[in-house]
Amino acid sequence: xxxxxxxxxxxxxxxxxxxxxxxxxxxxxxxxxxxxxxxxxxxxxxxxxxxxxxxxxxxxxxxxxxxxxxxxxxxxxxxxxxxxxxxxxxxxxxxxxxxxxxxxxxxxxxxxxxxxxxxxxxxxxxxxxxxxxxxxxxxxxxxxxxxxxxxxxxxxxxxxxxxxxxxxxxxxxxxxxxxxxxxxxxxxxxxxxxxxxxxxxxxxxxxxxxxxxxxxxxxxxxxxxxxxxxxxxxxxxxxxxxxxxxxxxxxxxxxxxxxxxxxxxxxxxxxxxxxxxxxxxxxxxxxxxxxxxxxxxxxxxxxxxxxxxxxxxxxxxxxxxxxxxxxxxxxxxxxxxxxxxxxxxxxxxxxxxxxxxxxxxxxxxxxxxxxxxxxxxxxxxxxxxxxxxxxxxxxxxxxxxxxxxxx
Numbered sequence: 001x002x003x004x005x006x007x008x009x010x011x012x013x014x015x016x017x018x019x020x021x022x023x024x025x026x027x028x029x030x031x032x033x034x035x036x037x038x039x040x041x042x043x044x045x046x047x048x049x050x051x052x053x054x055x056x057x058x059x060x061x062x063x064x065x066x067x068x069x070x071x072x073x074x075x076x077x078x079x080x081x082x083x084x085x086x087x088x089x090x091x092x093x094x095x096x097x098x099x100x101x102x103x104x105x106x107x108x109x110x111x112x113x114x115x116x117x118x119x120x121x122x123x124x125x126x127x128x129x130x131x132x133x134x135x136x137x138x139x140x141x142x143x144x145x146x147x148x149x150x151x152x153x154x155x156x157x158x159x160x161x162x163x164x165x166x167x168x169x170x171x172x173x174x175x176x177x178x179x180x181x182x183x184x185x186x187x188x189x190x191x192x193x194x195x196x197x198x199x200x201x202x203x204x205x206x207x208x209x210x211x212x213x214x215x216x217x218x219x220x221x222x223x224x225x226x227x228x229x230x231x232x233x234x235x236x237x238x239x240x241x242x243x244x245x246x247x248x249x250x251x252x253x254x255x256x257x258x259x260x261x262x263x264x265x266x267x268x269x270x271x272x273x274x275x276x277x278x279x280x281x282x283x284x285x286x287x288x289x290x291x292x293x294x295x296x297x298x299x300x301x302x303x304x305x306x307x308x309x310x311x312x313x314x315x316x317x318x319x320x321x322x323x324x325x326x327x328x329x330x331x332x333x334x335x336x337x338x339x340x341x342x343x344x345x346x347x348x349x350x351x352x353x354x355x356x357x358x359x360x361x362x363x364x365x366x367x368x369x370x371x372x373x374x375x376x377x378x379x380x381x382x383x384x385x386x387x388x389x390x391x392x393x394x395x396x397x398x399x400x401x402x403x404x405x406x407x
Contacts, residue, residue, distance in 0.1 A: 009052055010037055015059040020067050024074040027067050031060065031077045035084050042088045050092035053085035054102045058109045061117040069115070078117045086124045099130060103138070111161060122164030126172030136173035142166035143182065150185035167196040176200040191223065195230055202234045210234050228252040236268075245269050250284050258288075262295035274299035282308065290314030297322055302333040309340040316341040316350040316357060323364035331371035338365025339381060348391035358399045379404070 011034035020027040034056050042049020060078060067074050089102060106128065110121050121128070129135035142162045149160040170179045179200040186193050194213065201210035211231045228251040235244035245265075253264035258281075265277050278301065282292050289311035296305035309319060323338030341361040344350065350357065362382065369378035383404040389397050401407035 007041065007048055007052070009055060011052075011056060012059070015056065015063040017062040018065050019063045022066055022068045024067050024069065024071060027064055027074050028077040031074075031081050034060075035081045038085060038088065042092075046088070046092045047094055047098070050089045050094065050102065053088050054105055057082070057085065057118055057121070058105055061109065061113040061115060064115070064117055075117065079120055082118060082120045082124070086121075086127060090124075090127045090130050094130075096134075099134065103128060103134075107162075107165075110165075116161075119161070119164075122162065123168055125165040126168040126170075129169060129172060132173050135169040136175065139166055139169040139173055139175060139178070142169070143178065146182055147185060150182075150187060152187070163193065164196075167193065171196060171199055171203070174203070176204050191226060195226070198230045198234065202237065207234050207238050225251060225254050241269065241271065245272065250280055257294075258291045259294045259298060262292070262298070266299075275301060275304070278304065287312055293322075294318055302330065306333070306336045306340065309337065310343070313344055313347075313349045314340065316344045316353065316361060319344070320357065320361045320364060323361065323368055327364055327368040327371055331368040334368035335365060335372055335374070335378060338362075338368055339378070339385070341365070342382060342385060342396065346385060346389045346391065346396050353395070355399050358396050362400055362403065 011030070014030050015034065020030070038049055038052040038056060041052055060081070064074060064078070069075055092099075094102070106121060110116075110118055113119065125138065126135045129138055143166055145160050146163050146166050148156050149158055149163065167179060167182065170176075170182070179196055183193060183197045198210045198214045201207075201213055211234055214227050214230050214234075228248040232244045232248035232252040235241075235248070249265060249269055253261055253268065255261040255264055262277065262281060265281065266272070266274060269277070278292060278296055278299070281295070282289055285291070289308045290313050293305050293309045293314050296302075296308055305322075308314070319337045319341035323334045323341060326334035326337070338361055342358075342365065345353065345358055345361060365378065365382065366375065369375045382400075383406065386396055386400055386404055387406055389395075397406060
């Protein structure tokens with residue numbers, strides 16, 4: 001057994017039961033600090049770092065019981081903490097007795113987590129076991145309860161928080177047939193569980209069956225992005241990059257912003273040109289062409305960026321920033337971006353628009369015009385543009401009317 005080094009964890013005193021009030025930001029900050037502390041220790045002593053990770057995961061949910069989780073920020077912070085700490089625990093060179101104790105502590109913490117905050121541990125249980133043998137032991141321990149939980153007999157079935165733990169352990173134990181047999185009992189066809197079947201079939205070399213299994217899910221609430229990612233992974237692992245791209249790659253990379261979405265596709269499929277990826281994404285999202293302006297600008301497809309900016313509403317602030325940033329290096333592009341910003345302002349688009357937004361769009365447009373040597377022509381274009389404003393109370397006209405000779 002590896003001898004444990006005694007260590008005074010700074011986060012221990014901060015994570016006591018109900019130690020945080022309702023505000024989420026102080027808790028988010030403390031979660032991040034705890035993860036940083038554990039990572040720092042783990043770089044020098046992997047077993048000690050893993051011990052700290054287990055301690056944190058034991059204490060985090062009780063400490064957050066009173067925190068308002070409605071914004072999702074604290075849940076996101078804990079999920080990221082789990083993603084960071086699970087590899088530390090899994091990779092630690094712990095002996096059998098130490099790892100067994102860690103798993104028991106984490107199991108108890110997960111079972112007592114009422115919120116729940118650490119339910120993602122179930123998906124990582126096989127990795128936490130760190131060996132096929134330990135994973136198989138846990139699978140044997142849990143599989144009977146899982147079968148009873150999914151029994152058609154309503155007097156026997158119920159709810160069990162260890163189902164994903166069992167499925168994850170079965171995968172790591174390479175008991176793929178047991179995974180499929182267990183999933184045959186699952187009554188609702190939920191993707192949360194079916195994804196393990198996809199992984200099991202793929203591991204058995206049945207790639208086509210894995211994709212069909214993913215697509216044939218009976219759960220009406222299944223996330224299409226998650227399913228696309230699973231199918232994409234199967235095809236990529238088979239060396240079928242072109243098929244993965246055409247069937248699933250675009251949907252699988254969907255992100256919180258359109259620029260991040262584009263980057264995700266480009267990063268995974270470097271054999272595709274930026275123009276090709278952009279065109280495919282634009283085609284996939286009809287009516288949202290303007291939202292791809294930033295992506296086109298990012299890969300220096302400047303002419304296409306301007307065309308997209310006019311095809312559907314585009315954020316005036318985004319266009320104005322482009323006019324500002326490129327006024328010196330690419331004034332012709334900056335000029336057109338600024339005019340497009342004013343076009344959408346005249347049409348009444350934009351979030352929380354103020355007079356500063358209007359004045360900035362005009363200023364940076366004229367800066368670009370000066371650099372491009374077309375001040376008079378640009379002034380005339382803007383005057384004609386603003387003169388046709390009819391939306392609302394003609395907000396842009398009130399601000400720029402005198403400057404453009406319209407007042």
